[in-house]
Amino acid sequence: MIKKIFGFLFSPLLLTLLALIVVALLIWWIGPLVKIGSLAPLEGEMTRAIVIGVIVLIVVLRALYRRWRARRASQHLTDGLMKAPAAAKTGAPVDGEQKILDTRFSEAVATLKQMRLHAAGKKPGWRDWLSISGGSYLYDLPWYVFIGAPGAGKTTALVNSGLSFPLAEKFGPGAIRGVGGTRNCDWWFTDEAVLIDTAGRYTTQDSHQSEDKSAWEGFLGLLKKARPRRPLNGVFLTVSVGDLLSQGPEARTQLAASIRARLLELDSKLTTRLPVYVLVTKSDLLYGFTDYFDDLGKEQRAQVFGFTLPADENVQLEEKGLSAAFHREFGLLHNRINDGLIARMQRETDGTRRAAIFGFPAQFGSVGPLLSDLLEQVFTGSRFAQPPWVRGVYFTSGTQEGSPIDRVMGSLARSFGIERALLAPQKSSGRSYFLTALLREVVFPEQRLAGADVKLERRRNTLRLAGVAAMTLVTVGLLAAWGYSTWQNNNYLKSVEARVEPAQKTLAALPTRVQNLVEVAPVLQGLRDIWKTPDNRQGDEPLSMTLGLYQGDKLDAAAMLTHQRALNDAFLPQIAKRIEDQLRTAQKDNLEFTYEALKSYLMLYQPERFDPEALKAWITLDWARNLDRGIPEDQRKALEDQLDVLIAQGPPRSPLKMDENLVRSVRAVLASYPLEQRVFSRLKRQRATKDIPGFSVAQATGPSGPLVFERISGKPLSEGVPGMFTYDGYHKRFQNEVVVLTGLLAAEDPWVLGQDRNASERLRDAAALGALTDRVRRLYLEEYVKQWEALLADVRLIRVSGLEKNIETARILSGVDSPLANFLRAVVKQTTLIPAADANKDVVSKASETVRNTRKGLEDLFGSDPGKQVAPGKRIESIVDDRFESLRRLVTAGGPNQPAPIDDALKLFNEVYVYLNAVDTAVKGRTSPPPGDVAGKLKSDAGRLPEPVRSMIENLSQTGATQAQVAERGNLSQDLRPVTEFCSRAIAGRYPFVQSSKRDVLPEDFGQMFGAGGLMDDFFQKRLAALVDTSTRPWRYKPVAERGAVTTQALAQFERAARIKDIFFRGGGRGPSMRLDFKPVEMDAGITQFILDVDGQLVKYAHGPVVPMAVQWPGPKGSNQVRVQVSPPSTTGSSGSAMDGPWALFRTLDDGQLEAGDAPEKFFITFQVGARKTRFEVTTNSVQHPIRLKELREFSCPEGL
Incomplete structure (x- = not known):
């Protein structure tokens, strides 16, 4: 009862409700006391109610989310079981094995997908639905696996465990579709745990090793996938007493190795440490076990018979290791049996049974060494692997079947050599011993003793710690930020306060001390920025001073008011004084300047006339022209910033008194200033047609225009004539705007010029009649002509290098969709302001138009009658139309179905194209280019065309001819390659x-x-x-x-x-040829005879008569040998020299000493053999001879032209 009371008091539901109540009370009563600066966010009751509601909603949503997550985890688990992983691809047997394994639990899992397990199989109650954690889903139940040798009693232990199986009604009391021997895994679903009974051959893997190994690994993979965080909560290792008593040392060692391998595989594959509960099954095979415990009741048979080692592996294995711990605990069990022996024998009346009871302690003690040896081999560690974690050893008996083994009597029989009597088989009593409490009170309560997946838990713990650390950092950071923000704002207020007093003194002395605006601007900016610090220099809230504590906005408002007063007291008077000085010094011939200065001056005294854009434009223009060029740009920018603030306040009122005399004198001068000029200037300044698209060459010529045209000025083709000076700009906007603006300026003149009311009315009458408007139109049309003349003079053909590019240019220009024709037609369209129909009507009235133009000139000189209307039908637009008449005739056809003259011009471009193609063909074909007079003929034909067509044709043809010859020269270089290669x-x-x-x-x-x-x-x-x-x-x-x-x-x-x-x-x-005449001049006395043999042609001299001797090269014999010989030989034995080869004669002459003769065809050659010399005069057959010809020495193979 007390346990239920404490369970209710500390249940998650109750604790959560209490926490919500405490938080709600804190928010409701303490919330209004919390303030951030002057802000109290929880002051309103509605606000507090909303905050409490949000917190409750978050808690409820969190509970629902956790319940949904638990259901989803269970759903994923059952789905994972239904979709168990396929066996490894080791052959058909493994595939069949895996299919059998899948089939065994598929039906049970399908049933469990619709169930939610609770204690004793009850349905979920209201606490489960309201609790934060919810009831126990399949995923939340502990999972255990039974492993052991075949026939070790795993299934028997499960059947007789005393647990509740909720699926028994549908599938029977046994395992899910299990069969005797559990060749494959059987799944036991209870209210308290999921128990997996594996086939014994999975442990030993002694029947089909590859198949068993693959099925075992597939089984582990299924567990890992189904429960990634904690695949298993523990392992039951079943060891049969029968195996212990019947196996020899070798078989036991082999069994221990298999069990150890499977346990290590569990730890490694599942990446977790699992507690191993050793169940010594079939203890009833010990002779006397059934008799000894026969008098135990149901509850006594459910208790634990065994020992549990310490949970800390280091403690259980300290000092003497597992063997010592086992012997100690096993000895205590053995002593417990001995202690109850006398009492049990006294209660037994049957003599045979009493004998069995008496021998049971000895039988039990004989199992200890065998079990110790097995466990030592299984759970002993090594240097290379951590041993499995043994949690305890427990003796159980599921059912009493088979013949008991009397190990004591058997040993005595073997010792005395007598035959051992066989014991009769036991009859099943249907009772189990020492299983139920073991599972429910020992194993299941410590289900979380098993470690989770190390890698997964490490990742989850890392994320959890990171989240906690982040929340802690955010909390600490916010507290630190608020504290730091408070400190920063306090320092900020102190720093601003320290600057206030000096600023007040500066402001008090400003009007009398400052002499110019450049000095005023930084002082005023300092007043405006007095609230700024290095941290908020740009006016932005520094991050370190925010969080609701920033005080800069309040100081900014105060600084702005102070700054505005300073502007009116110090800055505005300087502006007014400057404009007044401009009026005084304005030149009389610059009436536009004087008019604008007067208008700006009057704005400072007549608020109703204030025009912020006009006033700023005038002042900044004055600064740009008259301020010292050495003033840095940042100071100029500071001046303009102060002006912007001044104008933004509204109409300024100058504190200086207006000079009435100055205003009257200036107005008297301006009375003669033409109003039409002021109207036109205003039109251009205001860009009345800014929404009308301008004219561009690129748009007019189409996509091929940029391929052939460029601007001489370097401007892009996308720029051209402003929209104000286009056909649409004139007809759609200027015609209307000029009337409106003329009326506006006519209304402006009275207050600027101080005219009387009658003069103002007369001016408005004149504007209405159109006289003033026509004069503005004339100014506009004259500017219109200048704009288009400038564009035409700025467009030319692209200067290209290369014959092919010029051919392409000529081809594009001569095409059907010629960009030149498109351009000229577009220009004519924009420069034809009089519609065609009106122009035809105007032909009749040419004489009248001449009279009107003459009269207009007289009116401009002497003034017109304001009350007299302009004659109807006047075409002042002819100023533009007449200027571009030649272009208009060029693109206009003479009649229906007749070509326009531009078509003939395009034919000239086609002739240029044909000419350049001919040149290109000649260059590529290595033939002569076309006659050079073609370019001259094209130039002559182009001379009859207007600009810019004439210049384009002349330049293209001339440039093409030049590039054709240059390109031909380049082809010559390519044709020269065979010559160069042979020469090389x-x-x-x-x-x-x-x-x-x-x-x-x-x-x-x-x-x-x-x-x-x-x-x-x-x-x-x-x-x-x-x-x-x-x-x-x-x-x-x-x-x-x-x-x-x-x-x-x-x-x-x-x-x-x-x-x-x-x-x-x-x-x-x-073939080369040369003739030389050798005439001896002198010879050393020591030489009796000199012989020069040139291919059999002998030149001999022996101090006889001087007779010239001729030598022909090449020689007649073709031996290509030249020999020089003297007699007698020199003291060294040398009698001369010999040369071989076609140039032997030239080599011989090169070895001699040549001297120029008295004529070009003569030279002297001295042959020296040893110390003796012979000198000849040589005469060639021409003044141009090849001996030591410099062209031979200077020649090199030509590389290019």
Whole structure:
């Protein structure tokens, strides 16, 4: 009873209700006392009621959420059981095994999905529905698994456990569709726990190892998926007494290894530590067990017979380990049996049973060593793995079947060699021993002893700790923030207070001390910003001073009032004084300036005339023009900020007295200022047609316009003429605005100029008649013409490089949808202000129009009669139409079905296009370009067209011709590549072009390269001769267009090649030739004979008559040998030298000492052999000879043109 009372007092429902009542009372009575600055958020009763209601709603929603979450967890669990994971893909047997396992619990799970389990199987009561945690769902029940060897008594223990099975009515008292031997897992659902009976072969895995292992791992995966946080609450390890007594050491060791492996797999796969409850089943097989405990009643048979080790694993295994703990506890059990032996024997009358009872303590004691050995092997730790956690050892008996084993008598029989008598089988009594209390009072109450999934719990604990830490930090942070905000605001108020007194002194002295606005602005800004600190310099609330405590807004309002008074006392007088000075110094010929200054001045004294935009524009314009250029931009910005504040207050009232005499004198000057000019200036300043889209070249020409046009000024094509100066701007807006604005300024003039009422009325009459409006129109139309002339002069064709781009430009311009034609038509449309029908009517009245124009000029000189109307039918718009008449005729057809002259202009662009295409074809085909007079003809034809068409055609054709020749020159460079490649192989790096080279240019290659009609000569004559001016030295390309003559390095090589051809290949031959006449001049006395043998042609001299001897190169024999020999040989044994190769003669001459002769065709050569010399005079067959020709040394293969 007391337990129920305490359970009710400390139930979650009651505690929650009490907590809500306490919170509600605190909010209702203490809430009005809580203030944040001047704010009391809980002062109103309705506010407090709402806060209490919200808190109650949150608690209720939280309870409902937790109940929904528990139901969802149970639902997910049952769904997970129904969708048990498939077995590993190890073969068909495993798949069949897994299907059997799934089928076994699927029917039970389907039934449990609709059930909610409670104690004793009762339906949920009102406490369950109102409690925060709710009743016990399937997910909330503890889960235990039974493992053990086959036939160890797992199923028997469950059947006789004394637990309540709510599904028994539907599925019977046994397991869910279980079969004897439980080859597969059976599921036992009770009111207090879910018990899973696994097949014994899952533990031993001795029948089909791969199949059993896969099914076991699939079973663990099912548990992990169904209950991720705490898959199991414990493990029941069943050990049969029969196995202990019948197995030998090897079998027991093998069994212990299998059990240990399964327990370790449970811990590792489920990532948790599970308590293991060792159930020694079939204890009735101990001879005398049934007889000894036969007199126990039902409650006594339900008690625990065994021992529970300490929950702390370190304590239970300290000092001597598990073996010592087992022997100690087992000894206590054994002693307990011995202690009750005498009393039990006295109560038994049957002699056979008394004998069995007497022997039972010995029988029980014989099991201890065997069980100790098994547990030691299973639960002993190692260096590599933490041992399973044994929680306790308990002896049970589910049913009494089979023949008991008399281990004592068997041992004696073996000792004496006598035959042991077999004991008769027991008859089942239907009673279980020592199971019910074990489950309900020992195992189930400590269901949370099992650790949850380590990784999952660590993650959940981390999130939980993070949430608590975040809430703590937020709470501490808010308290700290409020404290810091209070401290900051106090410091802020002190800092502002410290600046108030100096500011008051500065303000008091300001009007007399300050001389100009530049000095006034920072002082005024300081007054405005007196409430600001470094923390709120931008006027924003600093985060450290908020949370309802910020005082800056109040100080800002006070500072603003002080600042406004200072503006009126110090800033405004300076403004008024400046405008007054402008009026005094205004030049008489600048009447517009004087008028605006007077108007601004009067605004300061006539509040009803105040125009904030006009006043600000005038003052800022004056600052921009007259303030010192050295004043920094930030000071200028400060001035403008002060002006904005002054104007924002409303019409300013200057404290200075207005100078009436000055106003009268200025008004007298302005009386002669034309009103129409002021109207037009106002129209432009106010941008009366700002909503009318402007004209742009890009829009008029279409998408192809930007491909061919650009602005000379660099402005984009998207900019053009403002909308004010377009056809729509004139007809849709200007025509109306000019009338309205003329009337407005006519009304403004009386108070600005101080006119009398009659003059004002006359002015309004004149405006109504249109005379003033027409004069404004004339100013507008003249500006209209300037705008469009400037645009036309600023548009030109894009300057492009490359022949293909110019061809594309000509193609686009000559097309059907030519952007040029579109552009000109759009321009004509915008510059034709008189509609076509009205223009036809106006033809008849040309003479009348001339008279009216003459009269208008006289009226402008002498003034018109205000009361006289303007003659009807006047077309002042002809100012624009006549200026662009030539363009209009260009785009206007002469009659129906007749082309417009612009079509002929586009044909000229087509001719340019054809011409440039011809040039391109010639360049690509390596043929001659079209005649150069085509560009001249196009230029002549374009001269008859108006601008800008004329300039576009001339520039395009001329630029195209220039680029055509440049492009052709570039193609020549590509055509030159075969020549260059041959030259690189046959000429480059060889003698005679490189004097030190050991390799000679072959005569045939030399002729192919430099001979008449050779590679260099042929290329020059066919491709370059027409482009090169050979009359100059060095050669140059002929001037192209307006570019000067240009020379290149490659062209210089062609000039050298021509020189080589002229010298080596006289007469146009393909082979080089040369004739030399050798005439001895002197020879050392030590030489008796000198011989020069050039391919069999001998030049001999032996101190005889001087006779010239001719040598022809190449020689007649073709031996390509040259030999120099003297007689007698020198003292060193040398008698001369010899050269081989086609250029042997040139190499021999290079070895000699050459001296110039007295004529170009003569030179001296000295041959030296040893210390002796022979000198000859050599005469060539031409003044242009190849001996040491500089063109040979300077020549290199041409790389490009």
